[in-house]
Structure formats: C-alpha cells, structure tokens
Amino acid sequence: MTARAAPECLLRALSHTIVGQRGTVEALVLALISDGHVLLEGPPGLAKTLACRSLAAALNGDFKRIQFTPDLLPADIVGTRIFDQRDARFSTVLGPIFANVVLADEINRAPAKVQSALLEAMQERQVTIGPQTHALPSPFIVLATMNPLDADGTYALPIAQLDRFLLKVTLDFPAADEERLILERFAVDHTELVSGAATLDDVRAWRRQAREIYVDEKIKRYIVDIVMATRRAGPNGSRNASLIEYGASPRATLALAFVARAKALLAGRDFVLPDDVRSVALLILRHRIGLSQRAAIDGADPEDIVQGLIASVGAP
Amino acid sequence: MTLTADTLAPRAGEPFNVSLSIGLAERVERLENVYLPTFSGVDELGDERQIARTRSGTTYRETLRLVAPRAGQITVGSAYLDAIDGRDGKPKRFISNTLQFATNGAAAETETVPVAVLFLLLAAALVAAFVVLRFRRNDVPRTGAFPQQPVVRLTAPTAREIAARALQRVDAERSRAAVMEARSALWNVAGGHAGETLEDLLGRNGVAHGGMRRLLSAVECAAFIDDARLSEAIQSIVNEKEAAL
Numbered sequence: 001m002t003a004r005a006a007p008e009c010l011l012r013a014l015s016h017t018i019v020g021q022r023g024t025v026e027a028l029v030l031a032l033i034s035d036g037h038v039l040l041e042g043p044p045g046l047a048k049t050l051a052c053r054s055l056a057a058a059l060n061g062d063f064k065r066i067q068f069t070p071d072l073l074p075a076d077i078v079g080t081r082i083f084d085q086r087d088a089r090f091s092t093v094l095g096p097i098f099a100n101v102v103l104a105d106e107i108n109r110a111p112a113k114v115q116s117a118l119l120e121a122m123q124e125r126q127v128t129i130g131p132q133t134h135a136l137p138s139p140f141i142v143l144a145t146m147n148p149l150d151a152d153g154t155y156a157l158p159i160a161q162l163d164r165f166l167l168k169v170t171l172d173f174p175a176a177d178e179e180r181l182i183l184e185r186f187a188v189d190h191t192e193l194v195s196g197a198a199t200l201d202d203v204r205a206w207r208r209q210a211r212e213i214y215v216d217e218k219i220k221r222y223i224v225d226i227v228m229a230t231r232r233a234g235p236n237g238s239r240n241a242s243l244i245e246y247g248a249s250p251r252a253t254l255a256l257a258f259v260a261r262a263k264a265l266l267a268g269r270d271f272v273l274p275d276d277v278r279s280v281a282l283l284i285l286r287h288r289i290g291l292s293q294r295a296a297i298d299g300a301d302p303e304d305i306v307q308g309l310i311a312s313v314g315a316p
Numbered sequence: 317m318t319l320t321a322d323t324l325a326p327r328a329g330e331p332f333n334v335s336l337s338i339g340l341a342e343r344v345e346r347l348e349n350v351y352l353p354t355f356s357g358v359d360e361l362g363d364e365r366q367i368a369r370t371r372s373g374t375t376y377r378e379t380l381r382l383v384a385p386r387a388g389q390i391t392v393g394s395a396y397l398d399a400i401d402g403r404d405g406k407p408k409r410f411i412s413n414t415l416q417f418a419t420n421g422a423a424a425e426t427e428t429v430p431v432a433v434l435f436l437l438l439a440a441a442l443v444a445a446f447v448v449l450r451f452r453r454n455d456v457p458r459t460g461a462f463p464q465q466p467v468v469r470l471t472a473p474t475a476r477e478i479a480a481r482a483l484q485r486v487d488a489e490r491s492r493a494a495v496m497e498a499r500s501a502l503w504n505v506a507g508g509h510a511g512e513t514l515e516d517l518l519g520r521n522g523v524a525h526g527g528m529r530r531l532l533s534a535v536e537c538a539a540f541i542d543d544a545r546l547s548e549a550i551q552s553i554v555n556e557k558e559a560a561l
Contacts, residue, residue: 216542271540271541272540273514273537279515315512
C-alpha cells in the first residue's frame, strides 16, 4: 500500500510556483477536492494561467488550454466526427475538453452557444458527439478566466451558467514585497513548475475523505441561514433587500457544505467548524446573487453587499 | 446555589438556557421546596430537571429554556430553596444570584443581589426558624438537603468562576450540552460576542493567549465533532482546563 500525499502537499507545490495569491491557490485546491469548477476574475498578468498550469503539473495530469474567441464553435471544445476516406467511415476526434485540468481562457469572449457547450460538459461530466457519449476524465476541473477590464466584445455569462461554477475567485495585484519576490524568482529564469506533488488517485481519495467529513446540525443550520439571508432582508435592515434582486440557489447551499468539508480536510480535521463555512462563503456566493438596478445606481460594491450578508448571520 | 446562562446577550427570538445548579452534601432522591426564579420580558419554552447522585452528594440542576420575543433588558430574579441547614439543623432559605440579559448584543451584566434585601430575607428566615422550631420541632423532617456552598451568596459569581464551574460539569457529565455551556462561559471570559466565530475571537489582539487559546480550540472541537469521538474531545478539554483557568 502506498502512502497518499496530503492536500497540503499540493498547496505547498502551488505556493512554490505562485507568489502570493494564497487565497487563489487554496481555492483551486478546495474546488479540486470538492469536484467543482472555478471562475477566476482578474486583470491580465496576475498568474491566472500559471496557476492552472501549475495545478495540472503538480498532479501529473493532462492540461489543455482553450482560448475563447468570438468565432469559436462548440465542436472546437468538445470534439467532432470526421469522415475517414481510407476506411470510408466516420471517426471521432475528441476536443480539448478531454483533460484533467482545462483552462477556459477569457470565457466571456465566446458566444452563448459555445459557453453552453462547455458548461453542459462541466455539469454532466460527459460529452455526446454524434451517436456516442464519452465520459470526461476524472478528476476533471475547469478553470475559466475573465478579464474585468475589457468589456467590449464580450458576452456576459448568465447567472444560471455562473451558478455552475463552484467558486469564483477575484484576483488583485500583489503587495510590494510579493512583487519584489516575483522579480527575484522569475525575472532571470523561466517558471519551473513543481510536478508530481500528488497524483490523480490522491485527488480521488481526498474526495472520498471529504464526503465522510462530519457536518453537525448546528453547522447545517448556519449554512442554510447564510443562504436564506441572501433571499430576504438581512437582520441589518432593508438596505440589502433593495440591493438584491434574487438570492442564491439551493446549489449554493450544497456548495457551501461541500467546500466547508474540503476546507476542514485541508486543515486536517474530519469535522466542520463555523470558521470553515464562513471562510468559503464569499467564494461561493459572490457570483450567485443578482444585484438590483438600485445597487447599480448607488454604485454599491457587490463584494461589500455579500460580505455584509455573510457577517449578518451569527455563527453557532 | 447558582444561576447561570449559556449567553448573557441572547438574540430576540432565539432560545437560550438559564440553569439553576444546587450542590448538596447528602444523597437525596428528590428536592422539594425549590422556587424557580421569576422573570419578565421572556417566554418560557420548556423546563428540564436533572438530579445526579454521587458518592459525595447530590447535584440538582434545572434548566429553563427561554426566548425573548423582543430586544431589551431582561432580568431573571433569584431562585431560592427552603431547607434545613445541616451545619446547625436550622431551616433556612438559600438564595441564588440574579441574572440580567441584554438582547441583541447590548451590554450585559450580572446583577448583585442587594445586601439589604438579603439581610431582610435572612431576618425573615430566622423568624420563620424560630416559629417552626418553637411549634413544629417534632414535625421537622431531618432528611432535608444540605448545600455545599456557603449559606447565602452575597455576590454573583464572576465569569471566570462560571467558566470553571461549567468546565467541571463537562468533566462530570461528558455531554454535548455541558460542552456548549462551557463554550459560552469561556467566550464570556475571553470577551467574545454572540455570533462570532473562534477565528474572530482569536484574531483580536490581546484576547486569549497560550493555554486559554488551546482550551478555546479544544472546546470548539468538542462542540462540533461527531458523537462517536465526543468523549475524546472532552478529554482534551479536561487536559487543557488546568492550564487555562
């Protein structure tokens, strides 16, 4: 019997390559353990692509990158059937989605039909090409990026599709000391990815462990209270009620429980604490809440609204 | 004879528990003449009574589940017990502390029973004792309860004393309810507020160091761990409590 790597090994391997961005690195590992997908939003040059490549390398998994453009077709993602004249029959060519780690770069640059093809595959974990259905590899994680700066020529993802991403991570510029470290580490040499920190079997084992992590009734009530707070006026008054058009779906409730379990596993515990839930709540809720016109007119910061909602729910 | 609560800042609409604990030096089957505290501004949801008999005596515990329908100040008055004091064989009235609550996070404090009131009650008890001894000497049952605590407590216990007592209960009972009460009492000691997480509490500068941090973490684990490993988690609390308090 071989010893399994712990999730912290993967976390350390990613942190070795990616300077700062501790939250991003942890979110990738949490999503991997929770069998979900991640939406990364941030300006260019913040190592979004590097983070995805590092994850694939650390797991010794297949990595594919799809650059989303306005002329991309669904077949460019999932694959297609081509006619082989030598054999006089159709054969299937699988698309780049058949990989363990798929980077959907600038997902909002492709039209809705392409986004839908990807998101359907993300949800179903299988792709149907012609008469045949092909299962996607396991583990399978999609890391989609969006650049908030260039909105021209983009197709906004509808809320129903955003809901399919387990987590949304917003990246910000590194601090000055992190910037200096980046300069020292990467300016004179190309980026060395750490490979083999864990295996795909390890990931499958972590998922099994995470499913067995105990969630107390008090924690379950806390999770439900947080999600319910997004659907009604919170205890801090009617201000939020006028800013929120619609709240998070039951999928968010399940996501909170999955990711809180993953967080507990990462901390080496086999039970969930209120801190686990609260620390991941923003990652799960920020893209699942629809803000009202009033919020746009007031110039309210969506992050502040969601954080206010989470803080308004007392922990058990 | 002590009144404690699992929180002094309950939120309006959320139930909380007020417990009356009486320590007796004698093993008794049941305890008569316990008068529960009076209260206003709260509704009573339920009442649970437990009597634990050990070699050293009896622990009587009555827990009232209350809910405050609206925000504001709530006072839970003294509970009292009429019994024979085993030290001098005289009937006496034993009186607990009172509790004052502030709902929705307003400042909360325990209230000291006014000394004058206690003095009057003591005088009344002595007169009653004289009457009883004078006219009913032969009828007085000698199987009464004998409290371990001082006859009348003049001041309410401090937060640290309440926490120490709650931790003793954890050690004795090894139950989740005892853990939750100890957690609440320890958070009061460390300056925590209702609705905060442990990370909030430990993240504030100057709050809880060394042994107290470890004790808070151990109690947090025991509060949310599965039943199968609860006793193991409680043992961690027991191991940490000496160093912390």
